[in-house]
Ligand SMILES: CCCSCc1cc(N)cc2c(=O)[nH]c(N)nc12
């Protein structure tokens with residue numbers, strides 16, 4: 330078995346659970362946050378720095394790597410682990426979502442999607458079989474099925490047709506998958522914001538018996554309470570003995586709320602993206618370092634953080650780097666933001682162990698400035 334989820338403990342206070350995800354490149358403690366390395370790099374971080382902050386698994390993107398440098402080149406280099414010098418677990422998304430969100434989508438049909446590259450406008454076509462061929466070539470430990478993520482909002486008819494096509498595509502992905510013993514193919518549940526359609530998608534996708542499942546079609550612009558409501562009725566229907574991955578999520582509050590609802594795996598570009606724009610997630614809420622009030626603030630970015638950035642640099646220095654357009658600005662704040670989210674998930678795991686995740690949420694929300 331390429332990937333095996335081991336349920337360790339269910340939280341007595343919530344739907345959260347502790348688990349271990351065993352993969353060919355190592356075991357992952359869940360719930361876990363997965364840094365995103367879209368183009369075979371977690372932007373501005375070296376693999377050594379990612380290991381320093383205890384990143385256990387990183388993501389990469391089929392859509393981007395297919396367009397550049399090409400999956401054949403990565404395969405020739407010995408696969409993604411060797412190419413990017415990362416010897417721990419990797420997960421790749423299937424590209425469907427990125428085609429819809431990035432590519433200039435020309436046409437979607439039962440066969441697949443035709444689109445123009447966001448890089449040079451060249452025409453491409455990706456089918457479920459093509460997506461799996463690319464992911465097999467990249468060699469990630471966990472690969473995602475090719476799905477259609479309905480936009481938000483979308484009418485019921487559209488969402489129903491889209492989830493049913495996603496199910497047919499999932500079957501084709503499973504048939505096309507060359508390496509089920511070394512690469513775990515996860516199915517993706519769709520169904521938009523409709524309870525009966527989510528139930529239908531869970532039934533259809535889990536009937537295909539994948540080693541793990543993702544909740545797709547969320548974090549697409551819907552209000553957070555609506556995302557939580559969809560999770561309230563979706564995750565309890567998902568197999569307890571398989572990992573559950575909430576795609577594209579998220580901010581500190583969403584990670585905690587998702588874990589409370591039984592999600593094991595999260596990913597989001599937020600920590601590195603906002604870092605490049607001078608924004609840090611800290612134990613006392615967001616710090617927008619470019620703000621003039623930090624000009625002569627010689628204290629650490631986060632007084633309660635022991636990461637390399639917070640131990641060695643002041644807010645005044647980080648503000649200077651940002652204003653001067655120095656590359657080091659994005660690096661140091663990215664390092665801290667990733668460390669912050671990875672540590673948040675460590676605290677979540679501790680709270681599940683102690684059956685006090687709801688108490689932890691209350692304390693964290695008050696400190697960070699979220700409304701409960
Ligand atoms: C590297 C990026 C992974 S998550 C991208 C993503 C994000 C969100 N929000 C939804 C989806 C989805 O429904 N399907 C797929 N394949 N991907 C999604």
Ligand SMILES: [Zn+2]
Pocket residue numbers: 630631634635636637638639640665668
């Ligand atoms: Zn820090």
